[in-house]
Amino acid sequence: MAAVRALDTDAIWDVLRAVPDPEIPVLSITDLGIVREVHEDRVILTPTYTGCPATLVIESMVREALDAAGFEHIAIETTLSPPWTTDWITPEGRAKLHAYGIAAPTRGVPACPQCGSEQTEEISRFGSAPCKSLWRCRSCAEPFDLFKCH
Amino acid sequence: MPSLPPIRPEDEAVAEKIRPGGAFDAPVDEAHGRILFELALRLGDDSLILGQRLAEWCGHAPGVEVDLSLANMALDLIGQATHFLTIAAEAEGKGRSADDLAFRRDVLDFKNCLLVEQPNGDFAQTMARQFLFSAWQKRLFDGLTACADDRIAAVAAKAVKEVAYHEELAAEWVIRLGDGTEESRARMIDGLDWMWRFIPELFETDEVMTDAAARGLVPDLASIRIGYDARVRAVLAEAGLEAPADQRPILGGRRGHHSEHLGHLLAVMQYLPRTYPDAVW
Structure with missing residues (x-):
C-alpha cells in the first residue's frame, strides 16, 4: 500500500x-x-x-x-x-533560462546571455513581464531580459 | 403540568463548557471580526484604488518602459487588493466576495486613504503620489508581517518586497525630475505640493487602528512615521527640493468621506460589472 x-x-x-x-x-x-x-x-x-x-x-x-x-x-x-x-528556481531552471536568452536572477551584475560579457547595463526596471527587467550588453549591443532577483 | 428534572451537578459542569456562541464551537468574537473586516478593507481599498489609478496610464505614459513599470505596479497593487478584500469578505461573513466588495460598493463605503484617489495629473504628480504612498506602505507591511492574523501577515510578507521596488522606482523618479530640468523640477514641486496635505491621514490613529493595535493586528503608526519622515527628507534632499510647507491635513477617507475624484474613478472601474451583473468571462 x-x-x-x-x-x-x-x-x-x-x-x-x-x-x-x-x-x-x-x-x-x-x-x-x-x-x-x-x-x-x-x-x-x-x-x-x-x-x-x-x-x-x-x-x-x-x-x-x-x-x-x-x-x-x-x-x-x-x-x-x-x-x-527567485532562490526557489532550480539549477536546471537557471540553465534553461540562460539557454533561452534570459539572464538568471543574480544579486550582482548579470552576464549577457548572448556573449557572456559582464559589461551590461539596466535599461528599464520593468521588462516584458513583472518578473523581468530590461538590460543591454555593451559588448555585443544586444538587449536582454533579466529575471529579477526577488 | 410536568416539571423539568432537577439540575444535577454534572449537568452544570457541561453547561459551563457551552459558550454563548453556540454549543461547543469556538467562541465567536464579533468585535474581532469587525475590526479585522475594517482593517482588511482599508488595506484592500488603498491597493485597489491606487492600482486602478496607475492602470489609467496604460498606453499613455511618456515612454514604453515607463508604461510597463506603471502597469506592473498596478498589477502588484491589484494582486494585494484581491488578497486583502478576500480576507475582508471572510471576516464580514455575509457571503460577499472580494469582487462584490470591489465592484458593488459605492463611494461612501470605500475606506481608502485620500492620497491614492488623487488624480494622476502629469507624470511628476503621479510619481510624487507613488513615492509618498509606497514609502508608507513599505513600512506598514514590514510591521504587518508580524500581524496577529496569519493571512494578513502572509500577504504582507509576500508583497513587501514588491512594494520596496515601487518605493525605489518612485524615489528615483522624484530625484530625476526634481534634479532635472527647470520644467521637470517645477512639475515635481507642483506634484509634491498637491499630495503633501494627504500625508497626515496615513498616520491617523482612529478607533479602528487603536483597537487593531491592541489586538496585535497593526504596528504602531507613530513609530513608522519616524522612518517615513527620514526617508522622505533624504529623497527630497537628493532631488534638491525642499519639503512643501505643512498644510492643513485633510482626513476622512477611512470613514468614507472622499474627494470628488473617487466617484469618477469608480464609475469607470465598476462600469462593466454594474451594467452586466454576474457576467462571466
Whole structure:
C-alpha cells in the first residue's frame, strides 16, 4: 500500500514537471519552484508575484494536466507562506533560462546571455513581464531580459 | 403540568463548557471580526484604488518602459487588493466576495486613504503620489508581517518586497525630475505640493487602528512615521527640493468621506460589472 502511494506522488510530480510556465514556457512550474508539496490527495502551489496574472492560468493548466493523467481526485491548493523568491528556481531552471536568452536572477551584475560579457547595463526596471527587467550588453549591443532577483 | 428534572451537578459542569456562541464551537468574537473586516478593507481599498489609478496610464505614459513599470505596479497593487478584500469578505461573513466588495460598493463605503484617489495629473504628480504612498506602505507591511492574523501577515510578507521596488522606482523618479530640468523640477514641486496635505491621514490613529493595535493586528503608526519622515527628507534632499510647507491635513477617507475624484474613478472601474451583473468571462 505504501509503495503504491509513493508511486502515485512520483507520477504526480512527473505530470507537474511537464506543465510549462505560461509567461516563460521554456521553464516548467517545477523548474520555477512554485510547486510546494505533492500529497496523495492534493498539490500545493504558491504564486510568484502577488499580482501575477499567470497565477489563475497556471492553476487551470495544472488542473487540466492532472485530469488528463487520471488524477481528477487531486485537489489544488495555494499558499502564500513562506513567500516565493527567485532562490526557489532550480539549477536546471537557471540553465534553461540562460539557454533561452534570459539572464538568471543574480544579486550582482548579470552576464549577457548572448556573449557572456559582464559589461551590461539596466535599461528599464520593468521588462516584458513583472518578473523581468530590461538590460543591454555593451559588448555585443544586444538587449536582454533579466529575471529579477526577488 | 410536568416539571423539568432537577439540575444535577454534572449537568452544570457541561453547561459551563457551552459558550454563548453556540454549543461547543469556538467562541465567536464579533468585535474581532469587525475590526479585522475594517482593517482588511482599508488595506484592500488603498491597493485597489491606487492600482486602478496607475492602470489609467496604460498606453499613455511618456515612454514604453515607463508604461510597463506603471502597469506592473498596478498589477502588484491589484494582486494585494484581491488578497486583502478576500480576507475582508471572510471576516464580514455575509457571503460577499472580494469582487462584490470591489465592484458593488459605492463611494461612501470605500475606506481608502485620500492620497491614492488623487488624480494622476502629469507624470511628476503621479510619481510624487507613488513615492509618498509606497514609502508608507513599505513600512506598514514590514510591521504587518508580524500581524496577529496569519493571512494578513502572509500577504504582507509576500508583497513587501514588491512594494520596496515601487518605493525605489518612485524615489528615483522624484530625484530625476526634481534634479532635472527647470520644467521637470517645477512639475515635481507642483506634484509634491498637491499630495503633501494627504500625508497626515496615513498616520491617523482612529478607533479602528487603536483597537487593531491592541489586538496585535497593526504596528504602531507613530513609530513608522519616524522612518517615513527620514526617508522622505533624504529623497527630497537628493532631488534638491525642499519639503512643501505643512498644510492643513485633510482626513476622512477611512470613514468614507472622499474627494470628488473617487466617484469618477469608480464609475469607470465598476462600469462593466454594474451594467452586466454576474457576467462571466
